Amino acid sequence: MARNYLLQEIYAEPLQAFTIWMKQSGYTETTRKEYLREIHSYLEYLDELPVQQAGKMNVVGYLVSKQDTAGDRTRNRTLSAIRSFYAALIDFELASKNPAMDVKKSKTEKNRNPVYLEEKELEEALSYVGGRYRDRNLAIFLLMGYCGLRVGEVHRLNLSHFKKTKGTLEVLGKGRKWNEIPLPEMVMKYLEKVEKERIHPYSKKEDAFFVSQKGRRLSIRQIQKIVSGIFDDFKEDHPEMADMKLSCHKLRHSFATMMLNHNVDIRVVKELLGHASIETTMVYTHVNDEQKRTAMTALQVPDL
Known part of the structure; x- marks a missing residue:
């Protein structure tokens, strides 16, 4: 709890910008909560490094740190959250680049049919x-x-x-x-x-x-x-x-x-x-x- 409070202090402006940006962009409440949870975890990994200074290596390092407990689909959702986060910062002129855009998504099973009812x-x-x-x-x-x-x-x-x-x-x-x-x-x-x-x-x-x-x-x-x-x-x-x-x-x-x-x-x-x-x-x-x-x-x- 104390760690979460500290993150809110250190990254107050980027987090506020991301929250506003998602609402403005029409993200559902569920997606906003999931993405914010992912970004809190990412920011904790950055360990007080300013988000503007983080690069592709930081993003990949974070994704690698989660790979033992997360599958390809979860990894791709996390990457999407980070990409959206930096898109918001660029939109509000709090960052000039999106380091997550150069990170490739994981390949998932493409031959698996969706579950549905006849x-x-x-x-x-x-x-x-x-x-x-x-x-x-x-x-x-x-x-x-x-x-x-x-x-x-x-x-x-x-x-x-x-x-x-x-x-x-x-x-x-x-x-x-x-x-x-x-x-x-x-x-x-x-x-x-x-x-x-x-x-x-x-x-x-x-x-x-x-x-x-x-x-x-x-x-x-x-x-x-x-x-x-x-x-x-x-x-x-x-x-x-x-x-x-x-x-x-x-x-x-x-x-x-x-x-x-x-x-x-x-x-x-x-x-x-x-x-x-x-x-x-x-x-x-x-x-x-x-x-x-x-x-x-x-x-x-x-x-x-």
């Missing part, structure tokens, strides 16, 4: 949504599984973003970019139910679409717990899926896979997901086991 599994999982707030929780599940929203985007939804006459939803995505999503009829139905049954917010200024029992905007963690609870019940009846790491983001994976399986143009899927690059969407162009089996039955192997 269309029938996704439909069955819906039957496990119940309880007092069934309609609200169904709407949350549907927005991620059948519209591809990120958990942070569900969290940020306001009543004003629901355009009933147009049948669309305005979504504030990464980088504070807006995306208008056409809504399937069933999703519209449950959003209208939620709007009617919505708990009156504690604050008169609160426009949140999803409100907690305490009258506050439903937090990201609360949304994650709702979805985790649904998947826990679902897995109890499906022991073969016990090891699958199902989460809010896996619902988004399921949506993307379902769209491509229905031969929706990948450029359209990219826009629906709010991806900046089509290469990000390409990860969902995997084939499943059933498609492989079907393809193999087309071969005529001679009877020798």
